[in-house]
Amino acid sequence: MWSKTRFLASILAAALVVLPASLGAANVVLINGDPAGQGFNDPTPVAPVGGNTGTTLGAQRLIAFQHALNIWSAQLSSPIDIAVFATFEPLPCTAGSGVLGAAGPVSLWRDFTGAQFGGHWYPDALASKLFGADLSTGDPDPLNNAEIQALFNSDLGSANCLAGSPFYLGLDNAHGTAIDLVAVVLHEVGHGLGFATFTDGITGAYFGGFPGIFDRFALDTSTNKTWDVMTDAERVVSAVNARRLVWNGGIVSASVPLVLQLGDPQMNVSAPAGVAGTYLVGTAGFGPPLASPGLSGNLMPVVDQANGAGLACNPLSATNALAVNGNIAVVDRGTCTFVVKVKNAQDAGARAVVVVDNAAGSPPPGLGGADPTITIPAVRITLADGTALKNALRFRSRTRSGVLANLNLNLAVRSGADAAGRALLYSPNPYQDGSSISHWDTSATPNLLMEPAINSDLSHVVAVPRDLTLSQLRDIGW
Numbered sequence: 001m002w003s004k005t006r007f008l009a010s011i012l013a014a015a016l017v018v019l020p021a022s023l024g025a026a027n028v029v030l031i032n033g034d035p036a037g038q039g040f041n042d043p044t045p046v047a048p049v050g051g052n053t054g055t056t057l058g059a060q061r062l063i064a065f066q067h068a069l070n071i072w073s074a075q076l077s078s079p080i081d082i083a084v085f086a087t088f089e090p091l092p093c094t095a096g097s098g099v100l101g102a103a104g105p106v107s108l109w110r111d112f113t114g115a116q117f118g119g120h121w122y123p124d125a126l127a128s129k130l131f132g133a134d135l136s137t138g139d140p141d142p143l144n145n146a147e148i149q150a151l152f153n154s155d156l157g158s159a160n161c162l163a164g165s166p167f168y169l170g171l172d173n174a175h176g177t178a179i180d181l182v183a184v185v186l187h188e189v190g191h192g193l194g195f196a197t198f199t200d201g202i203t204g205a206y207f208g209g210f211p212g213i214f215d216r217f218a219l220d221t222s223t224n225k226t227w228d229v230m231t232d233a234e235r236v237v238s239a240v241n242a243r244r245l246v247w248n249g250g251i252v253s254a255s256v257p258l259v260l261q262l263g264d265p266q267m268n269v270s271a272p273a274g275v276a277g278t279y280l281v282g283t284a285g286f287g288p289p290l291a292s293p294g295l296s297g298n299l300m301p302v303v304d305q306a307n308g309a310g311l312a313c314n315p316l317s318a319t320n321a322l323a324v325n326g327n328i329a330v331v332d333r334g335t336c337t338f339v340v341k342v343k344n345a346q347d348a349g350a351r352a353v354v355v356v357d358n359a360a361g362s363p364p365p366g367l368g369g370a371d372p373t374i375t376i377p378a379v380r381i382t383l384a385d386g387t388a389l390k391n392a393l394r395f396r397s398r399t400r401s402g403v404l405a406n407l408n409l410n411l412a413v414r415s416g417a418d419a420a421g422r423a424l425l426y427s428p429n430p431y432q433d434g435s436s437i438s439h440w441d442t443s444a445t446p447n448l449l450m451e452p453a454i455n456s457d458l459s460h461v462v463a464v465p466r467d468l469t470l471s472q473l474r475d476i477g478w
Contacts, residue, residue: 026076026129028069028189031085031142032062039088039154040065050170060169061088061181067171068185068460072193075462075470076478078129084189085146088154093161100179100454103150103188106143108198109135110210116477120228121212123194124148126477148192152184173460183458187449190462190469194476195450196438197227201239201431204232213476218425218437219248221418239436240429242362243280243443246422249475253422258464260416260423261445263409265290267354267379269299271404275392281354281379281407284367286339288377294408295377297351298401300327301393309334312341316348322398325349328405330390333358333380339369342378352407353378356386362429363443377407416444423468426452440468 032040042058052067054060065086076082085106091099105123109115114130115122125147128135139145156179157166168175171182197214198207206212215227220238226248227235238245247253267279283290300323302310313336316324323329329350331341342353357364357380364380381389393401417423424441426432435452447455449462449469463470470478 026073026078026080026082028073028076028082028084030062030066030069031083031146033085033087033143034058039152040086042088046169050168050172050174052169052171054169057169061167064167064169064171064181065185068182068189071182071186071460071462072189076193076473078125078478079132080125080128080134082125082128082148082193083142083146084148084150084192085143086150086152088152090155091151091153093153093155095160095163098156098162099153100156100184101150101152101188103148103192104196105192105194106146106149107136108207108212117213117216119210120216121198121207121210122477123192123196123213125192126194126213130477148189150185150188150192152181152188173458175456179454180458182460183449183454186460186462186469187454190450190473191438193473193478195469195472199227199235199437201235201437202433204230204235204239214438217247217249217475219246219422220244221246221420239427240431241427242429243418243424243427243441245425245427245437246418246420247425247472247475248422249472251474252468252471255464255468255471256414256417256421256423259446259448259466259468260414262411262414263290263292263445264413264415264417264443265379266408266410267381268294268406268408269389269403270406272392272402275388275403279381279385280363281381282364282366284338284342284369284378284380286367286369286371286378287342287374290377290379290407290409292409292411294406295328295352296404296406297326297328299330299354299389299393299403299405300324300396300399300401301330301390302332302345305332311335312344315344319398321348323396325399326351327399327401328352328354328407330354330356330386330393332356332386337369338367338378339371339374342367342374342376343371346374346376350376352376354386354389354405354407355380356390357381357383359383360430363441365442379407416441416448 034040040058044057054063107124108121109127155161167181168178198212211228218227265283302312309332312331329345345353426439426441439452440448
């Protein structure tokens with residue numbers, strides 16, 4: 001006897017914010033859910049672009065979408081068609097940010113014949129594959145007969161929705177500053193196939209009283225428990241246990257050395273004893289990358305505000321320049337861009353820059369921006385870590401602090417994995433609804449398809465040696 005539950009109410013929870021080829025293939029098909037004149041049926045004339053031969057906006061959306069589904073078809077093995085019911089419609093958006101798309105399984109199933117683990121929810125498409133027949137057939141509503149529902153933002157690129165960044169509909173990934181629709185579809189369908197927990201990360205409660213198959217492989221390294229054996233309270237803590245939640249599946253772990261680069265960015269403080277230790281850092285998208293054995297020096301604060309903060313948004317005063325010259329400058333986030341802060345510190349002779357975040361949270365995000373004239377490394381640390389270090393910096397001379405730091409890559413660890421080689425899941429503190437848990441951690445290098453943001457350097461490959469998505473799906477039963 002098996003059980004089924006509807007999951008459509010939770011679809012927005014998955015929103016955005018070489019293994020051997022499959023033996024056989026799957027048929028992943030699109031069900032166009034848009035009304036006449038809208039979305040996939042939009043008659044607006046457009047010119048062909050990037051291998052997409054469509055001559056209307058709707059036709060190009062259809063072609064790009066099916067191209068992404070064909071990539072999944074070639075990688076998966078299932079005797080059952082996988083139907084994706086998709087629409088274009090307005091989704092939450094502002095001029096500076098927005099939801100690109102959202103997707104999830106239409107239904108969840110457990111305790112069916114062929115399930116590898118009893119008492120666990122499986123997404124519709126995987127359940128039908130393991131069962132050997134379509135579990136969702138027979139309903140006259142095409143949505144109810146689909147395995148995955150997907151929504152995509154029809155307003156993207158308009159004045160009030162990420163203006164100037166529409167979907168790129170070409171098939172060649174040459175998207176420039178636009179957002180590659182093929183990559184977004186690959187990501188969202190990945191959620192529908194099973195790259196998602198169905199458990200509430202805020203309350204810790206299981207969906208329908210049972211864990212999902214994803215939860216069986218989500219391991220908290222602080223407790224050495226997976227999510228399917230924790231209490232609700234333990235899951236609440238685990239959901240914000242930054243970089244302590246890993247994927248414990250054997251196929252992903254075997255794939256990590258083939259995909260993720262050696263070298264985990266970090267800051268080691270060796271003195272004084274009260275603040276000595278290893279600190280998490282977010283790296284910069286500009287300037288030279290961190291290396292091993294790294295760059296060492298005294299941490300020295302920039303102080304250019306009445307409250308003791310140092311924004312470094314203007315050329316440094318003589319006093320601050322004397323302090324940071326030949327040292328590692330410590331500045332505060334805020335008011336101006338990261339590249340302005342780092343360039344001002346560089347011009348004053350700093351060897352590197354540490355930016356202290358201005359809001360609580362962990363792990364520290366990276367530093368965005370571009371400036372080819374920046375030649376020193378820069379990192380970001382959390383507000384809590386920055387506060388502790390700045391307290392130690394109060395006992396400094398004009399040119400030395402005695403707070404000795406080294407910015408480096410730990411070559412014993414891969415970027416995006418723990419010391420045991422297990423891929424990190426995204427578990428920031430505070431919890432980020434729609435992003436936490438159901439994605440890889442943002443520390444992964446190279447950027448992975450199933451991170452919480454669609455990075456501009458993504459390929460259209462879902463398998464090793466470029467990506468871990470297919471490996472994760474194999475772990476859960478694909």
